[in-house]
Amino acid sequence: MSSTRKPGKLVADRRYGSRTATPKSTPKPTPGKKSPKKRRPPAPRRRRGPVGLILGLFGWIVRTVMKVAVTIAVLVALGIGSWVLYVESTLPEVSAFMDGRARGSVTLLDRDDRVFALRGDQFGGVVHADTISPHLRNAVIATEDKRFFKHFGLSPRGIASAIRINLSEGRGPLSGHGGSTITQQTAKLLCLGRTYDPKEWKNEAAFVDDCRQSSLERKAKEAIFAMAMEVKYSKDDILSIYLNRAYMGGGAYGAEAAAQRYFGKHAADLNPAEAAMMAGLLTAPSTLAPTSNLKRSQARAATVLRLMEEQGYLSAGEAQHYQDNPATLSDGAESLGGGYFADWVMQSGPEMFTSDASDDVIISTTLDPRIQKATSDAVLKIFNEKVKEGSKAEVAVVVMSADGAVRGMVGGRDVDATGLFNRASQAVRQTGSAFKPFIYATALELGYSPYDTVTDEPYCMNIPGSGEWCPENYTHNYAGRVTLTEALKRSLNIPAIKVSESVGRDLVIKVARDFGIYRDLHDTPAMALGTSEATLLEMTGAYAGILNGGSSVTPYGLRELRLRGESEPLMGSGGGMGDRVIQEEAAQQLVWMMEKVVAEGTGTRARLDGWQVAGKTGTSQEARDAWFVGFTADYVTGVWMGYDDNTPLKGVTGGGLPAEIWAEVMTHVQEGLTPRPLPMVGPAAPLPPPEPEPQMQAQPAPQPAPSQQPRVGNSTLDDVLRSIFGGN
Known part of the structure; x- marks a missing residue:
């Protein structure tokens, strides 16, 4: 064997080129010579026959559908965007949406000018999201919409979750849980910007029912309006509208009215327990109102406190402290209601200032709280x-x-009831x-x-x-x-x-x-x-x-009626002493x-x-x-x-x-009063009848003197009646 023969390789040649392999160097062109033409890679072989035809047709369909889908999506997006921008252009300044009550409030004062009852729709005044108690702000967000500051008015995740829950519970996809954001709830409170028109609706109840419907068309309009609000207003503005318009039970609309109604303080001064109770009312204000059932309201507030803890608004210790020490009604809130007396005054007063009041009305009454309590x-x-x-x-x-x-x-055994049949004035x-x-x-x-x-x-x-x-x-x-x-x-x-x-x-x-x-x-x-x-x-x-x-x-029970902020009364008492009888x-x-x-x-x-x-x-x-x-x-x-x-x-x-x-x-x-005599006059005592002279024989019983019996003409009353009606 020749010693010059090279030894064989110990490692086999790679069958496939390395991805990092260095490409072959391209020869430099020689001056004066044309560069060789690059060869095109061979075109892939097309399948011939029916299979190729089918695959080609399928590919064309997919490409066409994709193009149409993209076009439709772009057109829909442009349409929605245009619709949103149009609705946004019709929205007024945020201040116009702060007070949305259908009617005014009625505040009833007792004889000492202290508030004892509230009727109508109470509104304590405008509050803003950055001036209310931060605990109330946090409680509302934790309860109603924890992603409020992250979404654009809609929460796709929340909507999908709500549909899933509704279907799993055997309801329609839009029935039950709504997945609504605070912005969507605000849009609903605003009735999508519409106001009550008696020419369009039979009454206010029909208007409210229309505002609360849950059809697919209604949901679509609500979504557009919500996104338009997000364009027009800041998040704080939207939250402010919500906190001013939301009904919170007890006739109170808005956070300030509810804070005054239940706790006798401003919305800016609420502690976590009070804030949690108010936030808890938003799901069912009439049922959960502390004036209706304090225990139930406190239980709901405990759930809200837990949500605040989970989302980092309260520490575990703070949440536990306020769960152990729940909010209670103020002394003034417990005494409010007015019962049958307030109902009677409202029914006896002019409807334009009581049941149909569009302004805030103050009624001074004759009620004495001490006497009312003694009676009850x-x-x-x-x-x-x-x-x-x-x-x-x-x-x-x-x-x-x-x-x-x-x-x-x-007006009944339920001595402090309101809104019931009043047996004192109606029976x-x-x-x-x-x-x-x-x-x-x-x-x-x-x-x-x-x-x-x-x-x-x-x-x-x-x-x-x-x-x-x-x-x-x-x-x-x-x-x-x-x-x-x-x-x-x-x-x-x-x-x-x-x-x-x-x-x-x-x-x-x-x-x-x-x-x-x-x-x-x-x-x-x-x-x-x-x-x-x-x-x-x-x-x-x-x-x-x-x-x-x-x-x-x-x-009478009404002493004076005036509009809030006005010093001159619109009307005075409608009762009192009249003609002599x-x-x-x-x-x-x-x-x-x-x-x-x-x-x-x-x-x-x-x-x-x-x-x-x-x-x-x-x-x-x-x-x-x-x-x-x-x-x-x-x-x-x-x-x-x-x-x-x-x-x-x-x-x-x-x-x-x-x-x-x-x-x-x-x-x-009468406790504490000095006894006074009645305004009475006794008549002069009648003269006794003369004694009969002694008789030896029995005499008939003496007849009463004529003056002792009412007379008509020359006859006694009994004689006259017998002559007219007969009988005994």
């Missing part, structure tokens, strides 16, 4: 101690001054014997004396068209000859009917109507038994007319007779130690209604008890529980 406490005490458990009996109480100014009102019920003072007022006005007499005896009348009518006393017993005072004191039916027929039902009806019992009064003899109807408010006002010397009274002397004698009812008669349970009290009991047919209406020199109070469905009361008459409730109320109402 008395009702609760008597019902807790003396009404059978499970009873559905209801109650109403009205306290007023002699001039008709209502100082307290309870029209038979008055029973509480009507009798108007009969005797008519007699006294005509010159009868409280000492005049009438016979209480079995009595029947022939009623044209109805036949014989034989009324009875409540006890089914008869007292014989009695004075008018005795008849009223014992609430005897027969004497009341006889006096009513003697003086004339037409005059009795006139006197009752002039005193304020203005509903249809039954022009029949049974009217004397209180078959006609009235509300407790009307009856109490009528008795106030007796107390003040015989002048009519219109009960009976002479002062007749009224004072009637008070004297009614004082005997409480001191010695059917109303003894209404007596007050150290006070003169006058009043009258009343029980309607089959004991469906029980009344006691009475007064001292300072206040008139009426009490009614009964069932809403007219079920007869069992074991209850006007002289029972109603009189006890009356005494309980008035004991606290």
Whole structure:
């Protein structure tokens, strides 16, 4: 073997070129010679036959679809952008969107000009995102839209998540969770910039329903409006609009009104617990309002505090501290509501300034908070101690001054309720014997004396068209000859009917109507038994007319109404004392007779130690209604008890529980006052009848002196009635 032969390679040649291999050097061109032409790489072989045709067609389709899709996407983007810019150009300055209430607020003040009730849509004033409490700002973002500062008005991730949840829970993709950002919620609150037009919508409720619809078209418009807002306004501006327009329960619109309503402080001063409670209201403001259910509101606030901790707005220690020490209502917030009294004032006031108010209205009222509390406490005490458990009996109480100014009102056993049926002003019920003072007022006005007499005896009348009518006393017993005072004191039916027929039902009806019992009064003899109807408010006002010397009274609760920021009132009181109904002397004698009812008669349970009290009991047919209406020199109070469905009361008459409730109320109402005598005048005592001369033989019983019995012409009352109606 030749020694010059090269040894073989130990490593095989690479079959594939290295990616980093150095390319072969290109020979330099020789001067004077043309460079060789570069060879084109060979074109890939095209498949021939059907397969090639199909693949070529498929490729062309894909390329065409891609071009069309890109074109459509560009056109849609341009269209959306143009739409967004157009909507943006129509948006006003941010200040125009701050107060979006459909109606104004009504603030009710008591007799000392302190706020006791709020009605309408409350608005505490404009706040801005950078001036409110940072805890409220953080709580709202943590709860409603944690990516608020990162998105462009829409959150694709949130929308996709909401659709997934809705579908998994068996709902439609747009039903339930909405995935809405704060910007979208603000767009909805703004109703996409539309305002209520009575020509377009039947009412405001229809307008609101239209604003809240969740159709696909509506969602698309909402998205455009949201993006337009993001172009027009800053994030702080959008958050400010949201915080000023959002409803937060309790009639409060906006953060400032809610902070004042619940905590008695400005929105800038809220601590984390209070801020969390307010942010928690945004999902269900009416249900979660602390004035409706404080425990439920606190539980929701605890969840908000946890979210704030998770997103870094609070430390674990801070979140735990405020969860352990939740927010509570301020003292003023707990006392707000106004109950039946506020509802009555709102219903009795002019609708243009109450239910339909477009401006913020302030109403000064006659309410005395001390008397209102005394009334509520008395009702609760008597019902807790003396009404059978499970009873559905209801109650109403009205306290007023002699001039008709209502100082307290309870319209049902739920003494602090709002928005419920008000039995004090709305329940029209038979008055029973509480009507009798108007009969005797008519007699006294005509010159009868409280000492005049009438016979209480079995009595029947022939009623044209109805036949014989034989009324009875409540006890089914008869007292014989009695004075008018005795008849009223014992609430005897027969004497009341006889006096009513003697003086004339037409005059009795006139006197009752002039005193304020203005509903249809039954022009029949049974009217004397209180078959006609009235509300407790009307009856109490009528008795106030007796107390003040015989002048009519219109009960009122509104003292003055003015617009917020204005010093001059738009209207004053619509009630008070009116025309004289009976002479002062007749009224004072009637008070004297009614004082005997409480001191010695059917109303003894209404007596007050150290006070003169006058009043009258009343029980309607089959004991469906029980009344006691009475007064001292300072206040008139009426009490009614009964069932809403007219079920007869069992074991209850006007002289029972109603009189006890009356005494309980008035004991606290009069507390701290110096007793004053009633404005009453007793008549001169009648001369005793002459004693008969001694006779050796039995003589018939002496007849009463003519002056002891009401007379019509030369006949006694009983004789006149027998001649007119016949009977016994």
